[in-house]
Amino acid sequence: xxxxxxxxxxxxxxxxxxxxxxxxxxxxxxxxxxxxxxxxxxxxxxxxxxxxxxxxxxxxxxxxxxxxxxxxxxxxxxxxxxxxxxxxxxxxxxxxxxxxxxxxxxxxxxxxxxxxxxxxxxxxxxxxxxxxxxxxxxxxxxxxxxxxxxxxxxxxxxxxxxxxxxxx
Numbered sequence: 001x002x003x004x005x006x007x008x009x010x011x012x013x014x015x016x017x018x019x020x021x022x023x024x025x026x027x028x029x030x031x032x033x034x035x036x037x038x039x040x041x042x043x044x045x046x047x048x049x050x051x052x053x054x055x056x057x058x059x060x061x062x063x064x065x066x067x068x069x070x071x072x073x074x075x076x077x078x079x080x081x082x083x084x085x086x087x088x089x090x091x092x093x094x095x096x097x098x099x100x101x102x103x104x105x106x107x108x109x110x111x112x113x114x115x116x117x118x119x120x121x122x123x124x125x126x127x128x129x130x131x132x133x134x135x136x137x138x139x140x141x142x143x144x145x146x147x148x149x150x151x152x153x154x155x156x157x158x159x160x161x162x163x164x165x166x167x168x
């Protein structure tokens with residue numbers, strides 16, 4: 001997904017300029033099957049064009065626009081496409097939150113900020129943490145961990161909430 005030097009974050013009335021560290025998009029590896037199935041979009045060129053549009057998405061509205069286009073042109077979203085859209089949304093939020101990587105380590109989702117930043121300035125994580133068991137969302141000196149076993153399917157909304165609240 002292309003380099004970003006600035007992005008607009010949905011829900012915020014201003015542009016967020018990110019310098020230096022965000023020239024490379026965050027590395028994101030989540031335990032989700034995310035792709036556009038050939039059965040859903042049979043034409044290869046159309047699939048590639050949709051992937052390209054998603055790779056260039058810089059704000060939530062763009063992701064939502066592509067989601068509407070999928071539904072209008074091809075019908076209800078299969079799970080892999082929904083997961084792909086979710087991951088692109090997480091990428092947009094991660095850029096705004098100055099996150100360098102989101103990875104899966106065993107049953108943990110690990111969020112790491114760019115070097116030199118406190119773990120997400122912890123604005124979002126502390127607020128989210130008060131809603132869940134202390135062990136479900138853990139804040140360390142260099143990362144935030146979400147326990148997918150304790151959170152169940154809610155890990156996706158918790159990840160989104162943490163990243164979204166750190167875009168302010």
